[in-house]
Amino acid sequence: MSNNSITNVKKKSIPPKRRQTLASHLSPITSRQSPSRRGRPREFDQEHALDQALELFWRQGYEGTSIADLRSAIGITAPSLYAAFGSKEELYGRVLEHYLAGLGRTLADALREETNTYAAVKRFLLESAHVFAGPKNPRGCLISCAIPTCAPENRAAADIVASKRTGSLLTLRNRFQQAVKNGELPRDTNTEQLARFYGAVIQGMSIQALDGAGAKALRGIAETALKAWPGGTRPGPVP
Amino acid sequence: MSNNSITNVKKKSIPPKRRQTLASHLSPITSRQSPSRRGRPREFDQEHALDQALELFWRQGYEGTSIADLRSAIGITAPSLYAAFGSKEELYGRVLEHYLAGLGRTLADALREETNTYAAVKRFLLESAHVFAGPKNPRGCLISCAIPTCAPENRAAADIVASKRTGSLLTLRNRFQQAVKNGELPRDTNTEQLARFYGAVIQGMSIQALDGAGAKALRGIAETALKAWPGGTRPGPVP
DNA sequence: CGATTAATGGAATGATTGTTATAGAATTCC
DNA sequence: GGAATTCTATAACAATCATTCCATTAATCG
Numbered sequence: 001m002s003n004n005s006i007t008n009v010k011k012k013s014i015p016p017k018r019r020q021t022l023a024s025h026l027s028p029i030t031s032r033q034s035p036s037r038r039g040r041p042r043e044f045d046q047e048h049a050l051d052q053a054l055e056l057f058w059r060q061g062y063e064g065t066s067i068a069d070l071r072s073a074i075g076i077t078a079p080s081l082y083a084a085f086g087s088k089e090e091l092y093g094r095v096l097e098h099y100l101a102g103l104g105r106t107l108a109d110a111l112r113e114e115t116n117t118y119a120a121v122k123r124f125l126l127e128s129a130h131v132f133a134g135p136k137n138p139r140g141c142l143i144s145c146a147i148p149t150c151a152p153e154n155r156a157a158a159d160i161v162a163s164k165r166t167g168s169l170l171t172l173r174n175r176f177q178q179a180v181k182n183g184e185l186p187r188d189t190n191t192e193q194l195a196r197f198y199g200a201v202i203q204g205m206s207i208q209a210l211d212g213a214g215a216k217a218l219r220g221i222a223e224t225a226l227k228a229w230p231g232g233t234r235p236g237p238v239p
Numbered sequence: 240m241s242n243n244s245i246t247n248v249k250k251k252s253i254p255p256k257r258r259q260t261l262a263s264h265l266s267p268i269t270s271r272q273s274p275s276r277r278g279r280p281r282e283f284d285q286e287h288a289l290d291q292a293l294e295l296f297w298r299q300g301y302e303g304t305s306i307a308d309l310r311s312a313i314g315i316t317a318p319s320l321y322a323a324f325g326s327k328e329e330l331y332g333r334v335l336e337h338y339l340a341g342l343g344r345t346l347a348d349a350l351r352e353e354t355n356t357y358a359a360v361k362r363f364l365l366e367s368a369h370v371f372a373g374p375k376n377p378r379g380c381l382i383s384c385a386i387p388t389c390a391p392e393n394r395a396a397a398d399i400v401a402s403k404r405t406g407s408l409l410t411l412r413n414r415f416q417q418a419v420k421n422g423e424l425p426r427d428t429n430t431e432q433l434a435r436f437y438g439a440v441i442q443g444m445s446i447q448a449l450d451g452a453g454a455k456a457l458r459g460i461a462e463t464a465l466k467a468w469p470g471g472t473r474p475g476p477v478p
Numbered sequence: 479c480g481a482t483t484a485a486t487g488g489a490a491t492g493a494t495t496g497t498t499a500t501a502g503a504a505t506t507c508c
Numbered sequence: 509g510g511a512a513t514t515c516t517a518t519a520a521c522a523a524t525c526a527t528t529c530c531a532t533t534a535a536t537c538g
Binding site: 192203212 | 387447
């Protein structure tokens with residue numbers, strides 16, 4: 001109950017946050033949506049709510065989206081929102097997962113379905129170009145350029161997205177390491193450096209998409225980036 | 240005086256903004272700082288105020304920095320701040336100029352001082368890596384990844400930074416066009432595409448710097464990006 | 479000197495921020 | 509059929525948001 005003001009030197013009073021933790025750390029899927037539970041059933045569709053929240057966070061960012069925005073977009077009252085998602089920060093985490101399971105799954109798809117690593121990267125870049133400039137969703141990437149900077153109070157939310165970006169870099173690097181073993185990449189390839197490079201390209205494409213670059217311009221960036229592929233433009237031998 | 244609520248469909252009441260325009264559109268330098276004017280002299284140093292504001296906007300972003308933050312960092316009262324800079328949005332514009340005249344002048348410097356275009360791009364990338372990961376200033380680039388998304392009310396501020404990014408892309412493209420004429424770049428070079436590519440690399444480097452990448456990692460990204468230089472890794476003939 | 483002009487400090491503006499009591503309504507368990 | 513449980517709606521919470529009113533102070537111009 002009492003706000004321990006000892007630990008916090010800053011002047012902004014960060015709200016206490018009582019019920020945050022447990023739900024989000026158990027299972028990423030079934031936090032509160034397992035059917036046929038005890039009390040009064042939920043009257044709104046969680047999936048639809050996440051869609052609406054995704055749209056807002058994507059278009060306006062974390063700090064630019066208020067609870068009031070979310071409430072009116074989803075069409076529920078504040079207590080319902082907090083009962084279902086815990087807090088703005090937790091909802092944001094859920095939305096990121098929702099994105100990565102939907103339009104943001106381009107990297108995972110490409111790496112899983114393409115046996116050739118060069119082809120996987122190429123597909124990842126080109127599909128991203130398509131999504132980032134697509135007319136049906138907000139421009140850019142929800143992950144790549146979300147909350148780059150923020151007020152100290154929102155640091156936690158920023159760290160969540162940052163960890164997703166870092167995760168993508170690691171995923172790329174792991175594949176490149178495997179590709180070195182396969183012979184797809186030269187033995188002396190700096191895999192982390194290469195992963196960072198293609199990660200940077202994606203992030204830059206995302207920002208330029210926000211600034212108005214179309215799919216064609218983004219594909220041009222991707223095309224140029226592929227010229228930096230080790231061993232020349234041609235893909236390495238397929239294992 | 241009266242808020243014309245016809246044009247604005249959104250629910251958020253955007254503050255009227257009375258005294259915004261004139262000052263900022265005349266001269267980017269002498270808006271209110273020409274010496275020996277009429278009334279009571281200013282008691283704080285504008286330059287120092289801009290430094291403090293720069294630090295804050297750089298570290299926390301536009302939406303993450305409040306007037307209260309700026310007030311206490313600069314050490315002035317709200318009326319003084321508004322008298323000197325007009326509004327948060329105008330102050331932000333001033334800060335961006337301040338940045339481009341200081342630590343953010345890497346692109347302009349490189350292009351002006353390096354006769355070889357490849358060398359200019361290389362220097363731009365490496366110097367940026369140094370600034371983005373430098374310990375003396377906030378990480379990343381104030382321009383590259385600032386306000387990618389925002390609340391509708393802050394669209395104007397976001398457009399200011401976006402125009403700086405677009406300006407950098409145009410500057411790069413112009414230099415590349417010149418380099419094609421010089422013979423430094425192949426005749427069939429898509430100069431806009433190349434400019435977008437190196438712009439994207441810088442933007443990605445900035446984001447990764449925010450995520451914790453050190454100067455060495457950023458230089459690695461730059462090094463890889465230079466391998467995409469048309470005609471191979473070696474610079475073209477010097478004119 | 480008196481008038482004008484502009485910056486200052488203190489206090490307040492209305493609106494919006496994220497979040498929560500409180501009470502009522504709808505379901506399952508026993 | 510209660511008891512327990514969980515969602516919903518109304519209303520409120522304190523804090524913070526960007527901005528401005530007011531009276532005062534300090535300078536220059538005539």
